[in-house]
Amino acid sequence: MTEETAGGGPVGDSGPDKGAPARGKWASKTEFLLSMAGEIIGLGNVWRFPYLCFKNGGGIFLVPYFVFLFFCGVPIFFLETALGQYTSEGAVTAWRKICPMLEGVGIASLVIVIYLNIYYIVVLAWAIFYLINSFQSPLPWSTCDNWWNTELCHGRLSIFANPDIFHPESNWSFLSNITSAEYFYNGTYINVTDPFSIRSPEEEFWINRVLRMSDDMSLGKVHWDLALCLLLAWIICYFCIWKGIKSTGKVVYFTATFPYVMLIILFFRGMTLPGAVEGVKYYLQPDFSKITDPGVWLDAGTQVFFSYAVCQGVLTALGSYNKYNNNCYRDCLALCCLNSATSIFAGFVVFSVLGFMAYDQGVSIHEVIASGPGLAFIAYPKALSLLPGSTFWAVLFFLMILLLGLDSQFVCVESLATAITDLFPRQLRKPGRREILVLVIAVVCFLLGLPLVSEGGIVLFQLVDSYGASGISLLFIACFETIGIAWVYGADRFYYNIEDMIGYLPFPVLKYCWLFITPTICWLTMQYDLSKGGHFVVYDFVPGFWATILGSLLIITPLIFIPIFMLVPLCRNPKNMTTPSSDLRQARAHKPVLTLCSKVIFKAQGQPNNSVDKRNEKMMIEEPIGV
Template identity: 30%
Template structure:
C-alpha cells in the first residue's frame, strides 16, 4: 500500500482549499445574487448562512478527511461498506463537472488572448454566439468542433494533468501558492483602477443599497444558503479529499474557518470589481445599472467585454479580468480532478501518475462534446441537473448519514483535539437540523420545478438524455464501484466503531 502524501505546510493547504472554493461562481454569480436579493441587506442572511451552514459543514468534511485519511469512497467505506456508494456518487459528480467546467476555463483562456486587441469585436454578443461558439439551434444538433475552444480545452487539461500528476506537495500545493496570491493581486489591481472610472461608485450603490424588506422573503434566505453551499465546494468530496492529506496534528476548525472567511471575502470583492465596471458601462450608455446587470456566462463573455470596449485602457482591463477568470477556474478544476484521482489511488492502489493519466485522458475525450456548436446548450442542461440534484443530493445524504447515523460526538472530540477553536452543541445542531432542512427545501423545490416543466424550454429528449440520465449514471456507477471488493486496505475496526449501532 502506498504511503499517503501530506501537505508541505498549513499555508499550502489553505491556499489549495481556498483555490477550490473560489471559482467562476464567486465572480459571475455572487454579485448578481446580492443585487437581486436586497443588496446590502442580502449580506445578513448570507453571513448567517456562512456561520450556520458553511462553517459547520466545512469543519465536518475537514474532520472526516483528516480522521479517515482517504478519498470520499474510502471515508464512507471505512465507516460502513454499505455507504461506499455515496462516495462514488460524489466522485462521479465531480468527474462530470470537470468535463464541462474545463471548457468554460478554455473560453476564459481564449478571451484572455482576444483581450489584447478586443478580438471579440464591437458586438461581443454576436461574436460569442456566432463566430466563437458556432452555436446551433438545439443540444441534439452538436454541429462541428470549434478548434480554438478545443485547443484551449487541451491546454487546460494539460495544466490540470501537470498539477495532479506531480503530487499534492509538488503539484497542487505549489501551483496554489502561485495562483491564489496572483488571483487576489489581479482583482485588487482591477478594482483600484476600476473605482476611478466615472459611474463606478453608482454601480456599487446599486449593488449594496439595502432593501431590508427582502429579509422577510424566504427565497432570499434559500438563495443565501444555496450560494454558500455551492461556492464552498462542500458536499461533493473535494474538501474530504484535500483534508485527507493533513497531518494528524492539524488545526481542523481554524483551517475551516479561514477557508470559509477567505472565500466569502473574495466573493464580496468580486462584487465590487464587477459592479464598478457595470456602473461605468451604465454611465457611458446613459442607462440605469439594472439594464446592464446580469450573471453567468452572459455577464463574463458578453456584458463585460462590451463594458471593456468602452474603457480607456481596454487591453489592460480585458487581459486582467480574463486572466483572473482563468486562474480562478483552473484552481477549482484542479481540486475537482484530485477528487477522482485520489479515489482511483485508494480503490485500485495504482500510482498517482497512472491515475492522473487515465482520468485526464478520459476526461479530455468526454469534454470534446462541449467544444462543439451545441456545446453551450449541452453544458447548460448538464450543469443545471448536476448542480441542482447531483451535488445537492450527495451533500444532503452525506449530512443525514454522518449527523444522524454516526457518532457525531466522536468526530467533535476528534476535531477539537488539535484545534484552538472548539465546537460544541451549536455545531452539532446545525449539522443535524439547519443544514438538512435547507438542503431538503432546495431539493424539493428543484424537483417540483423540473418535474412541472422542462428546464430552459429544452425538449424532453434533451433533458432526459443530458439531465436526468447523468444522474442515473452517477447512481449506477456508485453502486457498481461499491460492489467491487478490491482496494481500501486500511479499513480498521476503530473506524467501524464510528457508526452507531442500533
Template identity: 35%
Template sequence: IGIGQIIVNIISGWYYVLLIAWVLIYMVHSFRSPLPWTVCGQEWNSPLCVPQGARVLHDANATASPATSQSANATGDTVWQHFVVNGTADVKGLRSSSEEFWLNNVLEISPGLEELNGLPWHSALALFVSFALVLLCVIRGVKSVGKVVYVTATFPFILLTILIIRGATLPGALDGFLFYVTPDWSKLMQVQTWLEASFQVFYSLGPVWGGLVTMSSYNKFHNNCMRDAVILTFVCEGTSFFAGFAIFTVLGHMAYNLNVPVENFAASADVDRKFVAFEVVMTSLQDHMPSVVKRWEIIMKIVYTCLLFLLALPLACRGGIYLFQLVDWYIASFSTAAIGLLQTVAVAWIYGAERFMDDIQLMMGRRPPYLFNVLWRYITPVLLLVGFSF
C-alpha cells in the same frame, strides 16, 4: 456518498475546464489592437452593435456606431462620428460589442440546444491546451498541486484589485456599485434567492465535493481543523464578495453605455478547483488500488485527461453553452446539495454527532461548541429539505 462525490468531481473536471478554454481565447485576442471586443464592424458583429465608449441616449441625442445608426429610432438628433443627423433610430435590441464578441465569435452560438452545429477549431484548440495545462499541474501528485496553488490562489487577488481600480474609474461604475451593495429585502421572500445562495455556498466552500477531505488528509493528525474551517469560510466568502465589486462596476459601465438600468442589463447577462477535483478522483483510485496506481499513476492521469477532453468536446460546440448550463445547474449545483444532505444525515445521525465531536476533541484537544451539534443534527438537514421541497 463517496461514490457521489467522485462522480461530481469527474463531471466537474469534464465541463468546468471549458471556462479555462474561454479565458485562453480572450487572452490570445487581448494581444490585438484594438481589442476586438471594444469595436464594431467585425465579421461577427450585427447592425445593432454598439462599440465600447459609445453612449446610447433614448429620446434624446444618441451616440452610435455607423452600424447602429442605420436603424436608429430615437426622437431627436442622433450623433454619429461627430456629425449630427436628424432622424429616428430603433435603439431597442442593441447589444454591446463585448456581448457580440462573446456570443458570435467566442461561442459562435447556435439558436438552441438541439443544434450543436459543429465544433469551432479555436474552441477545440483552447480546450485541448486547457486540459494539457491541468495535466501538467497535477502530473506529480499533491505536491505539485500545492506549489501551483500558491500562484492560482494568490494571483487572482492581484488581478481582482487591478480590475476593481480600473472599473471604479469608468463612467457608470457608481451605478453598478450601488446596485451591488444596496439590499433588496423583498428578495428574501423568494425561494429562488435562498436556493441560489445555498448552491453558491456549496460551490464556493466546497464542503461536499470531497476536495477538502482529500487535501486535509495530508495534514498532521493534531491539526487545528476548527481554525482552518473558520479561516476557509471567511476567505472564500470574502473573496466572492470582493470579486463582486470588479464585476458590478464593469456591469454599471456597460449599462451606462447602453442606457439601460443595471438590473436589466445584469439579468440578460476558479482554476485551482480543477486541480483539486482531479486529485479527488486520483486519490480515491489510489485508496482502492494502491499498487496499481503507484505503478501506473502518470499513465492513468494521461488517460483520464484524454477521456475528459473527448467528453468535453460537445460542450465546445456552437450549441454547447446550452448543455453547459444544464449540467451546471442540475448536476454541479443540485447534486452537491443532495450529497450535502446525505452527508449531514450520515455524520450527525448514523455515525453520531457526539461521536464526531469526540473525534474532533481527540485531534484538537477540545470539543467544538455545542451549537455545531444542533446545526449538524437539526438546522442544516431541515434547511436542505425545505430547499429541495421547492
C-alpha cells in the same frame, strides 16, 4: 501511516493498504490552505454572487446567505475536511471506513466531480480564447467590421475613452438611441428570443465567433480552435498536478494568490471610473421586501453549496493529506471567512465597472447587468472595451478568469485521482502509476468535453451546469452526510475524534447542526426546489422532452449509488454494515457514540484497539497538536 510520499516511500503497515506505498502529506500548512482556497474561491465568487446579491434585494440578500453559511455551509465544510484528515482517505474510502453502508455517498460525490472535470474546464478554454484575442488592438469584440458580424450589429464609441469626439453641440444620438433590453445582452448564456433584434459587437463575438451555433445545433461538428484551447487547458492542468500534492502544493502559491492581486487592481481602477458609486449602490441597496421570498433563500442556499464546494468529495481529499494533529477546525473557519469576504469584495469589482458602463451608455444599470458567462464574456468585455488602454485591461481580466478557474479545476482532478488511488492503493501508489492515472483522466475528460465545444455545445454545457452538480443532488448528499455522521456513526464519537486530532472540542452548536439543523434546512430547501415543478431548461431548438430526460439522468445518476451501496453490505454482512474500520483511531471508545441532553441515545460500540493506539502513539509524538 507516515509522512513519506507515495512514490517509493515506506509501505502501509495495516488494513487494506498493507503492502502499498504510504500516502503523502502536505509539505506545509500553507500548501493545504492555498489549495483549499483555490478550490472554494473561483468563478462563482466573481460572476454569480454579485448578480445574486443584486437580483435578490442587495444587502438584504446577505441575511439568508449568512444563515445558510452558518447552519449549512460551515458545518458540512468542516465535516468533510475533518473526515478526510481523520481517515487519511479520499471521498469513497473515507465513507467506507467510517460506515460501510454510506460508501455510496462517496461514490455519488465522485460522479459529481467527474461532471465538473468534464464541463468546468470548457470555461477555461473560452478564457484562453478570449485571452489570446485580447492582444489585438482594437479588441475584436469591440467593432462591427469583422467577418462574423451581421447587419444587426450596432457598435458605439465610448464617451470616456474618446472625450474629444463628443462635443456638447454635436448630435450623436443615432449611435446610442437603442436602449431596449434586447440591445444589451442580459442573459446568462445565449439570447434566442428575438433573432432579429439589434446586437452589440460583444454579443455577436460571443455567439457568432466563439459559440458559432448552427441551425441544427449539431454536437458532431467540433470547433477545432476551441478544441485546441481546451487541449491547452488540460495540458496546463496536467502538469500542475501530475506529481500529486508535491506539484499541486507548489503551483497554488501562484494560482491561488495572483487572482487577488488582479482583483485589487481592477477594484481600484473600477472605483475611479464615473458611475462606479451608483453601480455599488445598486449592488448593496437593500430591498427588505425580498426577505420573505422563498426564491431568495433558495438562491442563497444554492450559492453557499456551490461556492464552498461541499458534497463533491474535494474537501475530504484535500483534508486527507493533512497531518493527524493539524488544527482543521481553525483552518476551516478561516477559509470560510476568506471565501465569503472574497465574494462580497468581488461584487465591488464587478458593479463598479457595470456602473461605469451604464453611465457611459446613458442607460439604467438593470440593462447592463448579467451573470455567469454572460458577465465574463459579454458584459465585462464590453465595459473593458470602453476604457482607455482596453487591451491591457482585457488581458488582465481574462488572465484572472483563467487562474480563478484553473486552481478549482486541477483540485477537482486531484480529488478524483486521490479517490481512485485510494480504491486501488497497491496498484496505483507505485512509482510512476499516478502520472499515468492523471494522464488517463485528462485524456478521457478531454474527449468527453469535445461535444461541449461543438456547434450545439452551449446547450449541453448549460444542461450539465444546471443539473450535473445541481442543487438537488448536493442537498440530497448533504442530508445523508450529516445524518450518517450524526446518527449512524455518532455525533459524539466524531466529536471525540476531532478532539483527539486538534486537542479540544469544537463549538457545540456544530453537533446540533449535524443532528438537526443542517439536514432539516437542506431537506426543506430541496423540497421547495422540487415543488417548483421540474424547471428544466427548454430552448426553441431543443425539445423540452429531451432536456427533461437528460437533466433527470444527470441528477439521478450520482444519487442512485447511495441506495445501491446500502444494499451491498446489507446482503454481505448486515451485522457490520454500520461498524467503522478497526484501522480508525478511537480515543474514547468506551464513551457513548451519541448523547442528547445528557441522555445516552447510542451506547459505546467497542473498546480501544490496542494495536491502533500503539501505532498512533509514535504519530502523535511526531505531529504535535497545533501543527
